[in-house]
Amino acid sequence: MTPSALPEGDPAPRDGMLPEAALVGAGARGLSAYVHVPFCASRCGYCDFNTYTAAELGGAPGASREAYLDAVAAEIGLAARVLGTTRSLDTVFFGGGTPTLLPAADLGGILASLRDTFGLSADAEVTTEANPESVTPESLSALVAAGFTRISFGMQSNAPGVLRVLDRTHTPGRALEAVGWAREAGFGSVSLDLIYGSPTETADDWRRSLDAALSVEPDHVSAYALIVEDGTPLARRIRRGELASTDDDVQAERYEVADQVLREAGLDWYEVSNWSRPSQACRHNLAYWRGADWWGIGPGAHSHVGGVRWWNVKHPRSYAERLAVGDSPAAGRESLSAHERRVERVLLELRLAEGLDLGVLTGSEQRRVPGIVSSGLASLVGDRLVLSQRGRLLADAVIRDLLD
Numbered sequence: 343m344t345p346s347a348l349p350e351g352d353p354a355p356r357d358g359m360l361p362e363a364a365l366v367g368a369g370a371r372g373l374s375a376y377v378h379v380p381f382c383a384s385r386c387g388y389c390d391f392n393t394y395t396a397a398e399l400g401g402a403p404g405a406s407r408e409a410y411l412d413a414v415a416a417e418i419g420l421a422a423r424v425l426g427t428t429r430s431l432d433t434v435f436f437g438g439g440t441p442t443l444l445p446a447a448d449l450g451g452i453l454a455s456l457r458d459t460f461g462l463s464a465d466a467e468v469t470t471e472a473n474p475e476s477v478t479p480e481s482l483s484a485l486v487a488a489g490f491t492r493i494s495f496g497m498q499s500n501a502p503g504v505l506r507v508l509d510r511t512h513t514p515g516r517a518l519e520a521v522g523w524a525r526e527a528g529f530g531s532v533s534l535d536l537i538y539g540s541p542t543e544t545a546d547d548w549r550r551s552l553d554a555a556l557s558v559e560p561d562h563v564s565a566y567a568l569i570v571e572d573g574t575p576l577a578r579r580i581r582r583g584e585l586a587s588t589d590d591d592v593q594a595e596r597y598e599v600a601d602q603v604l605r606e607a608g609l610d611w612y613e614v615s616n617w618s619r620p621s622q623a624c625r626h627n628l629a630y631w632r633g634a635d636w637w638g639i640g641p642g643a644h645s646h647v648g649g650v651r652w653w654n655v656k657h658p659r660s661y662a663e664r665l666a667v668g669d670s671p672a673a674g675r676e677s678l679s680a681h682e683r684r685v686e687r688v689l690l691e692l693r694l695a696e697g698l699d700l701g702v703l704t705g706s707e708q709r710r711v712p713g714i715v716s717s718g719l720a721s722l723v724g725d726r727l728v729l730s731q732r733g734r735l736l737a738d739a740v741i742r743d744l745l746d
């Protein structure tokens with residue numbers, strides 16, 4: 343993921359090299375790649391991601407599709423110099439922005455370059471995000487032929503009024519049609535992204551969106567409460583009183599409905615905002631949450647290798663300029679202390695259905711566990727702490743109460 347604001351961190355070296363300690367034991371850890379495609383046909387009023395429309399880029403040659411593709415190829419070369427090429431990629435994820443705004447041949451070309459450089463594990467999961475209006479049966483077949491195995495469509499809602507509030511340009515039926523095309527093209531796994539709790543959404547809108555999504559039998563669903571990000575057109579419309587604010591209680595109710603409806607349809611939660619059929623969890627996201635190594639390619643992309651995190655410059659032009667002269671595109675980085683890595687494990691693992699290994703907690707934190715269990719927010723499954731449905735709604739508060 344590439345959220346809009348970058349952390350400050352420390353300066354990153356121009357050659358992109360990592361401290362030796364980050365690579366100790368790397369051979370035993372999984373490796374993933376994320377490719378950020380920072381282009382969208384138009385900007386949705388709620389979205390704070392690092393993405394640009396053609397008008398925002400203003401035709402600058404340094405920010406063209408060609409410059410982007412050259413820079414991505416150069417960053418793959420940099421990753422190979424820094425990491426070596428003995429580890430193959432377990433998962434690859436193209437996110438955005440709108441990856442499918444690029445021709446399928448471009449996405450296939452980047453994947454081929456990753457495959458040629460690192461190799462893909464035998465059962466590698468290769469996902470692309472896609473906007474429903476930006477795919478055709480032909481483009482989807484080309485993606486499967488290029489090696490993509492999984493696709494995640496940004497459906498968001500099936501209610502025309504909600505899609506309008508979100509500035510989405512697809513019609514309700516389009517996402518469902520695209521799922522059919524993806525199946526025919528041969529994608530082994532299809533996911534739908536939904537957003538709940540938008541200002542004008544009714545309980546009925548949400549229920550019908552879930553029913554519509556389930557009517558095409560997705561393997562996986564991500565459902566996110568709408569976040570009103572500062573500085574977005576949506577935030578301004580709410581401030582001006584044109585739209586109502588989002589409501590935490592309403593969003594909590596919508597979450598409970600989603601959890602029940604999805605479970606009844608055979609999709610179980612495996613992370614607070616993610617549900618899947620058995621063995622269809624997104625392995626790429628699990629790799630993030632379990633602390634694997636991943637290299638994020640593209641403007642604003644974040645990476646993590648052995649406790650060192652770094653993030654690229656955000657603008658496509660500065661990204662391409664850095665790589666064109668052989669420099670790393672990293673804007674900053676940080677090495678996590680043992681304490682920070684432990685806290686991070688608690689933050690990430692407690693949000694997973696497999697739960698948090700109690701061994702990660704300090705003695706005083708372990709002594710808080712019975713209180714959390716008796717208040718109904720979590721239960722113990724063997725030596726792991728697993729959130730209840732109410733605990734998932736209050737995950738941030740549970741983590742705050744648990745940590746020293």
Ligand SMILES: C[S@@+](CC[C@H](N)C(=O)[O-])C[C@H]1O[C@@H](n2cnc3c(N)ncnc32)[C@H](O)[C@@H]1O
Nearest residue numbers: 388389391438439440471496535566567568569
């Ligand atoms: C950044 S988008 C990229 C994929 C694609 N362009 C799309 O819009 O479907 C990835 C997902 O993030 C979620 N998302 C983005 N901004 C959000 C916000 N402010 N609140 C909740 N979810 C958001 C949406 O569900 C979206 O499907």
Ligand code: SF4
Nearest residue numbers: 382385386389438439
């Ligand atoms: S299409 Fe996706 S990435 Fe692009 S602006 Fe909309 S939500 Fe953001």
